[in-house]
Amino acid sequence: NAGVTQTPKFRILKIGQSMTLQCAQDMNHNYMYWYRQDPGMGLKLIYYSVGAGITDKGEVPNGYNVSRSTTEDFPLRLELAAPSQTSVYFCASSYSSDNEQFFGPGTRLTVL
Amino acid sequence: AQSVTQPDIHITVSEGASLELRCNYSYGATPYLFWYVQSPGQGLQLLLKYFSGDTLVQGIKGFEAEFKRSQSSFNLRKPSVHWSDAAEYFCAVGINNNDMRFGAGTRLTVKP
Numbered sequence: 427n428a429g430v431t432q433t434p435k436f437r438i439l440k441i442g443q444s445m446t447l448q449c450a451q452d453m454n455h456n457y458m459y460w461y462r463q464d465p466g467m468g469l470k471l472i473y474y475s476v477g478a479g480i481t482d483k484g485e486v487p488n489g490y491n492v493s494r495s496t497t498e499d500f501p502l503r504l505e506l507a508a509p510s511q512t513s514v515y516f517c518a519s520s521y522s523s524d525n526e527q528f529f530g531p532g533t534r535l536t537v538l
Numbered sequence: 539a540q541s542v543t544q545p546d547i548h549i550t551v552s553e554g555a556s557l558e559l560r561c562n563y564s565y566g567a568t569p570y571l572f573w574y575v576q577s578p579g580q581g582l583q584l585l586l587k588y589f590s591g592d593t594l595v596q597g598i599k600g601f602e603a604e605f606k607r608s609q610s611s612f613n614l615r616k617p618s619v620h621w622s623d624a625a626e627y628f629c630a631v632g633i634n635n636n637d638m639r640f641g642a643g644t645r646l647t648v649k650p
Contacts (some may be wrong), residue, residue, distance in 0.1 A: 430581070455589055459638075466547070468628060468640035469582075484637065524570060524589060524632065529581030 427452050430530035432517050438536045439507040447533050449503040449517030457520045458500040459484075460492065460525065462513040469516065475500055476523075507537045542631050544641035551619050552649045559614040560645050563630030568634030573603055573611040576643075577625045585627075588612065597624070624648045 433448045451458065456477045461469040471484030475494040489511060491503040500519075504511060514534050518527040541564045551557055563569060570589050574582040586597025593605040603614045612629060629641040 461640075466642055468542070468642040469630075470640070471637060474637075485639075519584075526584045526587065527582075527638070529583070531579075531581050 429453065430517055430519055430528050432530035432533050433457065434533060435531070438538060439504075440538060441507060441509065442509050444503070444505050445507065445535075447504075447515055447535070448518075449500045449502065449530060450498050451500075451517075451519040451528070452498065453519060453521075453528065454497065455519035455521050455528075456497070457523060457525075457527075459518040459520075460490070460500070460502045461516045461518065462511075463488065463516060463532075464513050472502065473485045485509075504535075507525075508538050511535065512537045540628055542639050542641040544627075544629055544644050546644045547642070548645045548647065550647040550649060554620050556611045557616045557619045557623070557646070559627050559629075559646070561614065561641060562610050563612065563629075563631045564610065565633055567633060568607065571603075571605060572630040572632070572638070573597065573601070573612070573614045574628045574640075575599075575625045576628065582628065582644075585614070609610045617618060619646075619648055621650065627643050 430451045447532045460472040462526050463469045470486045473492040475481045481492050514532045517530040520527045540591045543562045558586045573585040576582045584610045585601045588595050588615050628643045
């Protein structure tokens, strides 16, 4: 099993550009999550999904969108990139809500 | 509001010394409690978790944590630190079925 994979590893965007951060898991997990990690701030939940076709907002959803068309994939979309979205983004998955979350390696995004 | 506090931003210990990382939470009910470790450039890995039952939980890599309801704490301990334990450690609280709040993290440096 590859676990949770994320692409790209690094990306630099200009203000106003859009991009999609990809996340995939091969563990047949129902739950998937997107977090952002800012220096000294820990991780904050952006969006989560409890299964294909179901998504919901987390603590900091503004400026982002997600979709979950399959169990395996959970892409995160930035429509109009802003400098405040410079961060490291982590995708995670778990079998259920009270099980361990498995994290991907992260995507480091810089918006200039 | 629910919150997780890790009072120590950075801790330095000598190899072989004991370690205690502090975590306090603010939440109305007994939450699910977690400790994760993050090595540089990596995602998070679960060290241990507490859901219910015995308040002293054992984790991987020789770590343990004790849940103290009266102090709203879940401190992480290790009796003898190894150089490979140098990393960032995050305490997290599951506040409902799908939301997890992380502390800001404690960076551990191990001196030879």
